[in-house]
Amino acid sequence: MVLNIGPQHPSTHGVLRLKVKTDGEIVSEITPIIGYLHRCFEKHCENLSYEQVIPYTDRCDYIASMNNNFGYVVAVEELMGIEVPERVEYIRVIMAELNRIASHLLALGTYGLDIGAFTPFLYMFRDRERILDLFEMTCGARLLYNYMWVGGLSHDLPVGFVEAAYDFLDYFEPQVKEYNDLLTYNKIFIERTADIGVLPAEVAINYGVTGPNLRGSGVAWDLRKAEPYSVYDRFEFDIPVGKGLVGSVGDCWDRYWVRVQEMLESVKIIRQALQKMPSEGDVHAALPKKVRPPKGSIYKRTESPRGDLGYYIISSGKPVPFRIKMRSPAFTALCVLDEIARGWMISDVLAILGSLDIVLGEIDR
């Protein structure tokens, strides 16, 4: 029987359609069909000035907009050779890591929902709300920020932000224990995720899977450590990798667990950044009068919550980019779905899909 999961389905995390061949409950073949959310991001960019591209990057991975901004502005700055003030770098790191926590909270919450646990989802959304409040305080927007500009930021941190951020971190760290008690170590949850959808390290590397999905397979690859950009080389943090604590390395539970641990690592980074951040500095100091990179091209990649987010920018010396290509980590994660989900049951396919944490806005662009 051929079953169409999606494009309108609660567990496809957006408008994804999975054409699934089933034999009873067992799935023999999965064909993801994408493009329902295609908005011509890359083509649009060829007709927009460099600054105007930034709001478009927001809308790619709308769960982690700060990180999308971050990758893009870092790439353009490197192309233009701009040195940004230290305070800007620290604020960017704080925002990106807060956004990473928010993104992982959403990923874990909806993953619980895929497995059938409703309550953790709302707990995580409650806590994500506090991060969104911090963003709203900073730049007025809660989802699509357009906060990082080429050479600086749209606003400096508002008065009271640092205290509010510390408040949040102090509140958040004990919450992780609550998630663990309620979901992570729940017997049924482990039954549903351990040993399911095992992604072996070499398969992950061959497909180009990155981010928590790759780290869940036991490969300690994180661009923040491997190719530090911005000021990431100044922080102490670990790269959590999947250890197969309840099943085998690279199963759904490992991918989930890596995200939980990464949230704690992000908390560590934010604490250090808040401490080391210079208290003075104009976030607009390095803004160029005109964003007009010299002729040439650059490929810059950064670690978004979903993995290796790359921007390939070709400049023809005009104020409009000649070509922008975005490498989406969620896209490669979706590619591996058929490989790891074949032969499992329908419920497992959705559990595996959820554990890959895809965002259709980024896949379709």
Next chain:
Amino acid sequence: MFENLTSLEWLLWLILAGLLLFGLMAVNALAAVYAERKLSAFMQDRLGPMGQGAGFHAGKWGMLQTVADALKLILKEDIIPRAADRRLFIIAPYIIFIGAFIAIAALPFSEYIQVIDINLGIFYLLAVCSLGVVGLITAGWASDNKWSLYGALRSAAQIVSYEIPAALSIIVVVMLTSTLDLQGIIRSQEGVIWGILPNWIIFNNPFAFLAFFIYFISGVAETNRTPFDIPEAESELVAGFHTEYSGMRWAFFFLSEYANMFIVCGIATVAFLGGWQSPVPGFMDSGAWGLFWFFGKVLFLIFVMIWFRWTFPRLRVDQLMGVAWKVLLPLALLNIFGVGLWSLYIG
């Protein structure tokens, strides 16, 4: 009491009882849905339905929310998919509803209030409880929707599997009380056991204690509640067998789902928790208090079911079958053996 009734009185009695039971089912669904909403809200750090301000709203603390829901369902357009098997599609909700309705007729609400007291009471309840599954399969098949079919097949397999451990744990009760009559079962649970505990079957011996949990878990599975809600797994099958239903037809599914919860908890109360008996013998034990104790115990068990739903994730199809056949069934069989030995040598 039925022997000296004329046929007209019979008819009137049937209609009256039917109306009363229908009222009970409706009130039960309204109250349980409200409780479900509010309890889930409190467990999830939310407020749940709240009415505020002037004009049309859901009343103080959202008390009228479920009433509004019911009104909406009555007024909703009735959609029957073109490809559906019309006759089966229309009849399916009623089959499920009848299954729940005739079961509730035999429940002893108190010592004196019971629509029909048959001497095979508990056997009858177990038998008619499984009638609903016919409706589920009919609904899933008639909808002509692959998702509904999946839901229907899953639920058929699930309900049939879980009926076995449920029935086997009820056998423990029958062995201990030597009667199938519901009132008889309740009467035999009078008094005190182990010095302080009420003489309920659940406290009678360790095997009976275990039997209660086997029955309750099977009951949760039979009513398709989380963690066994795979027939309607909302994140997999969207709504399972009732995906294509809307309006009143859907409301009938809903009504019978909550009625089934009530029945399963009612059977558990009668068989294991002393029915209308007070937990402290002699204390608030007479007349209408029976009603209070019966409903108190049933509502507590329903609360536990709601608590489950908002705490646990969902099992997978094969794991669910595994629980039924590999864990609950052997345990239930051992239980029967154990109770036999217990009543032979100790009890």
